[in-house]
Amino acid sequence: MGKRVGMEVSIAAAEAVKQANVDVISAYPITPQTHIVEHLSDLVANGEMDADFFCVESEHSALSVCVGSEATGARSFTCTSSQGLALMSEITYIASGLRLPIVMILANRTLSAPLSIWNDHSDVMSIRDCGWIQFFVENGQEVYDHVFISYRLAEDRKVLLPVIINMDGFTLSHVIEPFEMIEQEKIDQFLPPYQPLYRLHPDHPITMGAFALPSIFAETKKAQEVVIRSSMPKISEVWKAFGDMTGRYYNPIETYKAEDAETLLVTMGSLGETASVAVDRMREEGRSVGLVKIRLWRPFPFEDFKQVALKAKDLVVIDRAISVGMGGPVASELKAALYGYDSRPSVYNFVAGISGRDVAPSDFIKMVDKAEIEIEEGNKEGYELYGVRE
Amino acid sequence: MTKPESEWTWKELPVGNVVLEPGNASQYRTGDWKSLKPVLTQEKCIHCGLCYIFCPDMAYNLNEEGYFIADLYYCKGCGICAKECPTGAISMVEEET
Numbered sequence: 474m475g476k477r478v479g480m481e482v483s484i485a486a487a488e489a490v491k492q493a494n495v496d497v498i499s500a501y502p503i504t505p506q507t508h509i510v511e512h513l514s515d516l517v518a519n520g521e522m523d524a525d526f527f528c529v530e531s532e533h534s535a536l537s538v539c540v541g542s543e544a545t546g547a548r549s550f551t552c553t554s555s556q557g558l559a560l561m562s563e564i565t566y567i568a569s570g571l572r573l574p575i576v577m578i579l580a581n582r583t584l585s586a587p588l589s590i591w592n593d594h595s596d597v598m599s600i601r602d603c604g605w606i607q608f609f610v611e612n613g614q615e616v617y618d619h620v621f622i623s624y625r626l627a628e629d630r631k632v633l634l635p636v637i638i639n640m641d642g643f644t645l646s647h648v649i650e651p652f653e654m655i656e657q658e659k660i661d662q663f664l665p666p667y668q669p670l671y672r673l674h675p676d677h678p679i680t681m682g683a684f685a686l687p688s689i690f691a692e693t694k695k696a697q698e699v700v701i702r703s704s705m706p707k708i709s710e711v712w713k714a715f716g717d718m719t720g721r722y723y724n725p726i727e728t729y730k731a732e733d734a735e736t737l738l739v740t741m742g743s744l745g746e747t748a749s750v751a752v753d754r755m756r757e758e759g760r761s762v763g764l765v766k767i768r769l770w771r772p773f774p775f776e777d778f779k780q781v782a783l784k785a786k787d788l789v790v791i792d793r794a795i796s797v798g799m800g801g802p803v804a805s806e807l808k809a810a811l812y813g814y815d816s817r818p819s820v821y822n823f824v825a826g827i828s829g830r831d832v833a834p835s836d837f838i839k840m841v842d843k844a845e846i847e848i849e850e851g852n853k854e855g856y857e858l859y860g861v862r863e
Numbered sequence: 864m865t866k867p868e869s870e871w872t873w874k875e876l877p878v879g880n881v882v883l884e885p886g887n888a889s890q891y892r893t894g895d896w897k898s899l900k901p902v903l904t905q906e907k908c909i910h911c912g913l914c915y916i917f918c919p920d921m922a923y924n925l926n927e928e929g930y931f932i933a934d935l936y937y938c939k940g941c942g943i944c945a946k947e948c949p950t951g952a953i954s955m956v957e958e959e960t
Contacts, residue, residue: 570879570880571879571880572878572879573879633878633879670878671877671878671879671881671883678885679881679882679883679885680881680882680885681879681881681882683880683882685880686868688868688869689868689869689871689876689880692871692872692873692876693873693876693880695873696873696874696876699873
């Protein structure tokens with residue numbers, strides 16, 4: 474078993490990038506991602522990590538450098554938050570279209586305006602359709618673990634897609650947690666050096682990023698869509714291999730006391746841990762409530778989700794972002810996933826905890842109370858912004 | 864490219880649409896963009912080669928008789944050659960369909 478240490482989550486994330494033998498780091502500091510790149514910068518400057526650190530002038534450049542370095546076959550890493558992601562959003566689509574297995578940690582933070590540095594998921598929802606595999610993690614250990622998982626997955630010849638690890642800003646990035654660090658030898662075995670399928674090299678000239686006429690564009694998108702959808706078994710395989718190595722097994726949809734639960738809370742990210750406390754309290758009161766945590770956001774695990782969700786009577790879905798004019802993006806996708814089933818559960822949607830507003834266990838209980846009453850009264854597809862002062 | 868782009872299926876595309884064959888832009892028929900084509904009046908030509916130099920698509924080639932002739936497979940019909948020709952030997956005429 475690896476060494477157990479107490480560490481700030483951002484520092485552990487940076488240590489994972491070091492242990493993953495990343496060749497190129499290109500990033501621009503932005504709260505709350507800053508500690509990750511600062512620590513990486515230290516590691517490179519002190520000679521503790523054999524990598525090139527590119528101090529670029531913007532996030533657009535940060536990801537552009539990664540596109541270039543990854544194209545030459547260098548394992549590349551970037552990290553950002555909020556406005557930084559918005560600025561690099563153009564390049565996110567390019568990285569996936571070119572099938573470059575870059576890994577990014579996104580310390581999730583609210584998109585302005587109003588200007589806010591705190592946590593929610595509005596940043597990542599703005600690039601929901603960018604074609605990267607997207608994980609949401611719940612705690613620091615999962616961030617650390619998913620750096621290795623993501624590179625192994627991304628670089629697999631059957632996948633070759635970039636990966637985003639979503640971790641809640643501050644709630645995770647700035648807290649000190651216990652970590653089980655993995656021995657370097659084990660990581661080297663789990664994550665061998667990157668063997669690119671194609672790379673830019675003067676001896677074997679190829680072109681990446683050529684334009685496509687309408688006569689070939691749709692075929693290209695189809696290939697991209699098929700590869701991300703069919704990466705599902707590979708994701709499970711990598712999680713299984715990681716679990717066999719560490720004892721920590723992951724699933725696309727995680728559940729807590731969800732068996733036979735009539736009402737299921739649905740969360741994504743660090744809210745899951747708080748929600749589980751609320752579930753314990755409600756179970757103690759004899760209420761039939763369970764929890765579903767979405768770990769894999771893209772490709773969306775329809776089958777795994779349906780298996781759990783179709784057994785429940787009500788879903789109470791907590792979104793940490795608003796698709797203004799439409800509601801919560803997670804809830805709308807879950808509704809779409811359940812469409813077509815006659816005996817589907819009601820989906821009641823709360824947008825809660827935006828811009829880092831705390832969501833305590835008691836809040837989850839209040840949301841379940843409210844949803845159950847509303848659904849009982851016939852409002853089966855309700856939506857509201859939770860806790861707003863009238 | 865072994866066959867025209869419009870015949871490729873999604874399964875046949877290289878990963879990330881990389882172009883594995885260097886220089887295959889030469890197979891791209893830009894000549895069908897044009898509506899006007901350059902026509903040379905040989906009597907006026909002084910063999911200066913300005914058409915060859917200014918052509919942005921490198922469509923001009925020297926033929927055996929010493930005249931620069933635009934390869935209509937590539938010529939987009941931009942008319943720069945006709946504009947630059949010091950003797951007015953090149954005229955742009957409508958392509959017959």
